[in-house]
Each structure stands twice: as C-alpha cells, then as structure tokens.
Amino acid sequence: MAPIGKLYSVPSMNQTTIIKATAAVAGVELEQAEYKHYEDNKKPDFLAKFPHGKIPALEAANGLNLTEGAAIARYIASLSPNSGLLGGTAEDAALVDQYVHFAETEIHASTEFIFMMINGYLAYNKAIHTSMTDRQLRGCNTLETILLTRTYLVGERLTLADITVASVIFMAVSYTVDAPLRAKYPNVLRHLDLIINQPKLKEVFGQPKFVEKAAQYTPPAKEKKEKEPKQPAAAQAPKKEKPKKVEEDDDEEESLVPEEPKAKNPLDLLPKSTFNLEDWKRAYSNKDTRGADGSLEWFYQNFDKEGFSIYRVDFKYNEELTQVFMSSNQIGGFFNRLEASRKYLFGSMGVLGTNNDSIITGVLILRGQDAKPVVEVAPDYESYNYKRVDLENSEDKAYFEGALAWDLEIDGRKWADGKNFK
Numbered sequence: 206m207a208p209i210g211k212l213y214s215v216p217s218m219n220q221t222t223i224i225k226a227t228a229a230v231a232g233v234e235l236e237q238a239e240y241k242h243y244e245d246n247k248k249p250d251f252l253a254k255f256p257h258g259k260i261p262a263l264e265a266a267n268g269l270n271l272t273e274g275a276a277i278a279r280y281i282a283s284l285s286p287n288s289g290l291l292g293g294t295a296e297d298a299a300l301v302d303q304y305v306h307f308a309e310t311e312i313h314a315s316t317e318f319i320f321m322m323i324n325g326y327l328a329y330n331k332a333i334h335t336s337m338t339d340r341q342l343r344g345c346n347t348l349e350t351i352l353l354t355r356t357y358l359v360g361e362r363l364t365l366a367d368i369t370v371a372s373v374i375f376m377a378v379s380y381t382v383d384a385p386l387r388a389k390y391p392n393v394l395r396h397l398d399l400i401i402n403q404p405k406l407k408e409v410f411g412q413p414k415f416v417e418k419a420a421q422y423t424p425p426a427k428e429k430k431e432k433e434p435k436q437p438a439a440a441q442a443p444k445k446e447k448p449k450k451v452e453e454d455d456d457e458e459e460s461l462v463p464e465e466p467k468a469k470n471p472l473d474l475l476p477k478s479t480f481n482l483e484d485w486k487r488a489y490s491n492k493d494t495r496g497a498d499g500s501l502e503w504f505y506q507n508f509d510k511e512g513f514s515i516y517r518v519d520f521k522y523n524e525e526l527t528q529v530f531m532s533s534n535q536i537g538g539f540f541n542r543l544e545a546s547r548k549y550l551f552g553s554m555g556v557l558g559t560n561n562d563s564i565i566t567g568v569l570i571l572r573g574q575d576a577k578p579v580v581e582v583a584p585d586y587e588s589y590n591y592k593r594v595d596l597e598n599s600e601d602k603a604y605f606e607g608a609l610a611w612d613l614e615i616d617g618r619k620w621a622d623g624k625n626f627k
Contacts, residue, residue, distance in 0.1 A: 261274050292360060319381055345386075371397050529559065554608070555624070
C-alpha cells in the first residue's frame with residue numbers, strides 16, 4: 206500500500222503518537238518526512254505548504270496540506286470508515302470529538318504547560334503551576350467517573366477518543382500524575398493499559414515510565430561568592446572573636462534561595478465589588494440562560510458596572526479559519542492560556558458559520574474597566590480585537606445575550622459551537 210502522505214513531526218510530541226496510532230488501527234501507511242525542528246519549519250518551501258510553520262503537519266499524496274494533530278488524526282481515521290475509529294453514527298462521531306477536545310484542553314494542555322515551566326521554556330510561576338495541576342486532576346477525576354462503567358469511551362470498540370485519551374494519560378503518568386495520585390484513578394489506568402496493549406498499538410506506544418513523584422520546579426542555584434582571604438592579625442592586636450551569627454548567616458545563604466517577593470496583582474487592589482464572579486459562574490451553569498429566573502435575569506440584578514466590565518471579543522484572522530471543530534479547539538486553547546486570570550474573568554465564545562465560512566466571536570465579563578490586564582496573560586491575546594459592550598445600547602445588549610445563550614447570529618452565520626471560561 207502506498208503511503209497516504211508525509212508526516213512532519215518529532216517523536217516526543219503527544220500528537221505524533223496519536224497520529225501514528227490512528228494510522229496503525231486504520232491500516233494506512235504514513236511516510237515519516239526528514240525534519241529538523243526550528244530549522245525546516247522556517248524554510249520557504251515548508252511555509253508555502255504550512256504558512257504557520259507548525260508541526261505536526263501532513264503533506265497528503267492527494268494534495269491536501271493539513272496541520273493540527275487532532276485534525277490530522279481525524280482525517281486519517283476517516284479514510285478507514287470500517288475501522289470504527291469515528292464511531293458508527295453521527296452521535297458517536299460527536300462523542301468522539303467531545304473526548305478528543307476534552308483530553309487535549311482539560312488534561313494535556315495543563316501537563317504541557319507544567320512541563321514547559323519546569324524545564325525553562327516559560328518563566329516559572331507557582332500560582333500557575335498549582336492552577337494547572339488542579340485543572341489537570343479535575344479532568345482525571347471526570348475520566349475516572351466516566352470509565353467506572355465503560356470499557357471504551359464511545360460504544361463497545363476502540364475509537365479515536367480512546368487513543369487520544371490514552372496518549373494524554375500516558376504523558377501525564379510519566380510526568381505529573383505520581384504514585385499517590387495514580388492510586389485514586391484505577392479506572393483511568395485500566396483504560397490506559399487496555400489501549401496501549403492493543404496488538405496494533407503496542408509498538409506505537411511502548412510502555413509508560415511511571416513517575417514516583419510529580420516533577421517539581423528547582424530554582425537555579427544561587428551563585429556563591431568567593432570569600433576574601435583573611436589578613437594575618439598584627440602580633441600586638443587584640444584577637445577579636447568572630448561573631449557566631451555571621452557564620453550561621455553564611456550557612457543560610459549557601460543553603461537557601463530567598464523567595465522573590467510576590468507583587469500584588471493590580472486587579473486585587475481595586476475597590477471591593479458587590480458582584481461576585483463565582484456566584485455568577487454558578488448561576489450561569491445551573492440556570493437556563495433566558496427566561497424567568499434565568500441566568501441573564503440574575504446577572505442584570507447583580508452586575509456591578511463600576512467594578513466589572515463587558516467586552517466583545519473578535520478573532521482578527523477569520524479568513525484563516527477552516528473546519529468548525531478546529532476553530533472551536535482554538536477557542537479552548539485561548540481559554541487555557543487565560544488560566545492565570547480565572548479569578549477575574551468569565552467568557553463565552555463561539556464559532557459562527559460553517560466549514561470554510563466562519564468567524565470566532567464572543568464576550569468576556571472581567572474585573573475592572575480595562576481588558577488588557579486580564580487578557581495579556583495569554584500569549585496570543587493580540588490575535589483578538591476587544592470592544593467595550595454598553596448594555597444601555599440595544600444592539601450591544603442583544604449581542605451580549607446571544608453570546609451567553611449560544612444563539613447569536615451574525616450576517617447569516619449561526620452559532621455552530623462554543624466554549625465557556627468559568
């Protein structure tokens with residue numbers, strides 16, 4: 206069988222494993238392209254095919270050029286409908302997509318962020334590390350509950366959902382989910398063992414190296430100062446006793462790294478607001494959006510426009526959007542990168558339109574009157590436009606309500622998919 210195309214990737218990437226595992230089950234052959242990261246992806250011929258310079262990237266034999274690991278894996282699965290990788294019905298396919306996105310945004314994104322901070326690719330921040338760990342474990346808790354009564358995630362046979370979740374957990378147990386935590390997730394580990402030991406997948410996955418203790422950040426060692434040699438004392442000079450305290454302090458300096466004083470977030474210095482963002486998040490989650498006693502009614506009764514503001518968010522490069530599910534995944538990624546502002550922010554964003562004709566838009570409810578201090582924690586925040594919403598303006602109000610209710614329609618494009626930041 207001729208290869209369906211060339212895959213540009215590096216072996217250590219989680220997405221590479223998912224793509225190769227999918228190809229193995231689908232029974233299709235992939236050619237592994239010769240590729241040197243940070244060099245080949247900057248070359249003109251690569252950028253002509255993949256303008257963002259991102260891997261994994263698939264150069265298909267039929268002329269299709271595709272990036273994003275989830276999209277490539279889904280495409281490969283679609284080439285073998287009899288494999289059942291995408292389920293047997295439209296409902297199954299939707300559930301497969303659900304678990305793929307869940308695994309990537311709720312578990313893997315946190316694992317990867319922690320890895321990058323601990324290994325110096327990003328500046329280390331203990332608060333973000335803690336928040337990412339909590340988010341990751343919340344995802345694992347959800348999986349543990351789901352797998353309590355299931356062998357496979359969708360239906361009664363292996364799907365792309367199982368491959369993706371297993372790959373994500375494979376990395377987590379090798380880095381952040383240590384022995385004490387693994388004891389809490391017997392069903393997740395059973396599922397991992399089942400998937401990676403499938404006859405067609407054993408060679409792709411190998412066996413995980415279970416970490417005994419979760420990886421932790423080690424601050425760079427403090428550079429020791431060389432002590433100046435002592436001058437010999439004059440014969441007649443009275444001998445001074447060296448203060449013991451100095452010696453103890455020297456020992457302390459050598460063994461401890463002083464903690465950097467934490468700077469207060471300017472948002473924490475704002476006057477106290479009567480609007481409780483966490484109460485709003487609960488109201489939005491537990492009530493119908495529209496109608497009597499709905500979350501919108503709760504919002505209008507409790508909102509403090511002096512302490513909080515509302516912004517419309519629009520993606521700047523909608524012409525680059527293709528598949529709706531990929532655009533939805535992009536929103537999930539943006540929300541993940543806003544994690545450090547969770548206590549100051551609520552968001553509801555969606556994809557409006559259809560494949561190859563869509564836009565990303567939505568609203569943010571945020572602390573203070575300026576969006577930038579809240580959103581600049583996300584490296585890609587400048588890819589979006591932010592416009593203040595005036596609830597006294599009927600058009601702005603209708604837009605705001607539509608974005609929360611997920612029934613917003615703009616220029617004939619209807620709400621296709623959405624995500625919340627809560």
